[in-house]
Amino acid sequence: MLVLMLFYCLPLTASIPDSLHAAQSDRIGNQLENLAANTDLNLDFSDLTEAYENIANHPININGSRLKELLQLRLLNEFQLISIQNYIKQNGPILSIYELQLIPGLEHINMSQLIPFIKTILPSKSKSISWHHEIQTGKHQLLFRLTQQLEKSAAFKISPDSAYLHPSTDYLGPPQKLYMRYSFNASDRIRFGLTSEKDAGEVFPFPRLGDSTKHALGSKMPVFPDFLSAYAYVSNIGILKKAIFGDYHLEFGQGLTLWSGLSFGKSAAACSVKYFGRGIRPNTSVNENRFFRGLAATFGFQDITLTLFYSNKKSDGRLVPDDSLKNKEIRSILETGNHRTLNENLDKNTLNIRSYGLHLSYVYQQFSIGATYYETRLNPSLKLGNAPYQQFYFHGNRLSNFGCDINYSFQKVILYGELASNRGKSFSGIAGMDAYLNDRLRLSLLFRNISKSYQVLYASPFIENSHVANEQGIYFGLEALLYKHLSLSAYVDYYSLPWLVYRVNRPSRGTAFLAQLNYDFLQKFSMYFRFRYKSKQENFNTDYDYHPLLVATNYYSYRYSLSYPVFDFLILKNRLEAVHYLKNDVHEKGILFYQDVLYRPSALPIKLSFRYALFDTDGWPSRLYAYENDVLFAFSIPSYSGKGQRFYLLLRWKPKKRMSLWLRLARTSYFDRSAIGTGADQIQGNHKTEVKLQWMYKF
């Protein structure tokens, strides 16, 4: 699922009016903060940025057929979209963008948010495109980034054979992180692109490795760059609606059967829980194990749409002998994408995943129904662990998934859902309702029941459990405009996990609650107060207790946030957040305060963001997360734990119309320790500094 208006979090994107950032970046940041808190992986969200970039460069015609993309990017909600469509049906094409404000349901819309992404031209008959012309007028974009942590961690050793002696800790390559992307886009009909990355610790070209290291690596000798992803995309050629050759994602229904992209779960956008799948779309991120590689195409004949795909991709995993000791099998799919140590290189591309399938959908007025079927073949076979909580996990080398999704809207209510199963067993379902009961009140309701034995590799539905199985829940969300500038959003989610999960040796229950009161004045001055509560059960004693008791862990968070312009070119933002963590007799508190200064002079081609943050937490469970502004296509959501301070400085300089340069400096200093981190990543000293340099050229 796409994050709300993610585009605005990019502080330095030329096409967006600056005044918006102050009001918007909080919303996006919140959603990413939640995601960061729920995963240990360092994910790349640039796919999301890419989607907004693309639409800003090729605005959507309000009178055209691409209107639905605004839904997928959460720039409009579904009721507003239906309202626009009805308006056009009754009154003919919309002639000016400002006419939108006359449409029922769009009175309160923030026009300045929409303007960068839409245009109004009369619908034209499909004209034959001149490929030559399209390609000549296409736009290229080239971007390089260098990231480096200045303090060297223990894993970077000088001796060329240290990696052989410490195969799971010492890195083969230097600490620089390099990133490159290139894209070409011609009217959004022809696109191709390339993304490449070398993480810190991965090798440069022609690595100088010792003989014993080389010998140990054998055929797994690392190459430069470590990760390379490319795609070619065409759209709208007769009945061929979209086709991608290369790396791509698939997103259908409510993410229960087939959804390879990211999803974001609960946030203060309490009524944005429904998924809007984008079908096939190119992969431009560097999440190295989370996409398809091959060919995918979508065909449309009138009300019927058919997507076919084939993918053959290698993923990382540790090979271990299976029970018979004759063959090898994979015990877990490694998702970090890091290939820094000898062992990480040996685990690279060990698992071959072949997938093929289809999605068929039919639309009749406000009703649509879709069916998904796909097969996955793994080589060698996969066995995801032996622990009791893993009893129902996937085991084998063949997996079939089938799903059926529906969507129906009438006037003020939208019903949707998806049913899924593995070859006639383990039925699972999601059903939801969005209701627009009043101009000032929206309501969302979502039920889920995912069987404990449901097995799927590419799914990401709206659930709390990190494994897509074993969950029942009721979600209730509400957004209301209480008074002129005062709005409330709130949700409550009750769920139960009928089978065991990691570190919970019994069936368990949990609750999540959020209430946020927003005050926005003229889209300039804004503040909110947010209360969030999470409760779930965990093992009380050790993990090896055979008569386990569960105990509730409670997490309370109170946040106040304020943003206001001092002058047109100077915006200040503050946040104060306190959290409280309780688990039986463990009591922890955490506090985070920060001050942001955003300086955007109109006379100079520079923009500057600065943050100073002070934090004090009793430990890891009471940690806090805060979203930070970063260079284009990069994201930073650090966690704060311990006692210390952090600052960052971000500068964008646009010396020429087509060229942009970024510099970012971020440093965390701790007051309570003399070494940061553990094991191979440990840094001697109490500070950690990161430098980023980025160059972009458009032609």
Place this chain on the structure above:
Amino acid sequence: MNGASVAIHDFWNIQNNQAGMADIRTPSFGMAYESRFSINALSLRSLAFIMPVKWGVTGLSINYFGYSLYHEMKIGLAYARSFGPNFRFGLQLDYLQTAFGEGYGKFQNLTFEMGVQADLTPDLCVGAWVFNPLSVKLASYQTQHFPVVVRLGLAYSFSDDLLVTIESEKNTDFNALILRAGMEYVLKKRFFFRIGIGNQQEIFSMGFGIHWKHLQLDLAARMHASLGFSPQTSLVYTF
């Protein structure tokens, strides 16, 4: 609406906050049945009659919970009236009967409950209600008391067809504070859709109602966090 009812006005306010029946203008009769956790022995049966008179509104209600070996009965005599357009008051005298098995006998007690409601604006109403403020004992030689229950809540009409209500409840038999919220949406002035949530015990509820001439039929189910569903139904006839 998951029982969030202290600040609203309808027929069943005779159980929930008697102040809310002060504006009823026609005699009405109602009965209700709730099967707690879908267990017959834990069912609650209610009968009520409301009669407006010159100097206010009077009512009689009878509740019976349980089965032959254990039951609780409550008979209430209610009176409510409004003072000016924006303030309502209600009082009810209760006769309580609790019966334990064969041979443990019956206990009979008297107590009362009272409530107020005030319209802060035409759309916003606040309500408060207390049951058994004197904390009556089950019997003079017993230590067990009937609980004191206090509820405080707000109801807000977003429009003619949409009502939202929240309330908090403190019960001396139950440690935590209970919070509830509910919403009622009216379609074509006849079909009622209700939904409610709570933080403790009954965490979720959904209901549906229909008004047809003099009759009003409501169906609902509440979900307890661990004990499952309690379906309930009610029928009200307005003369």
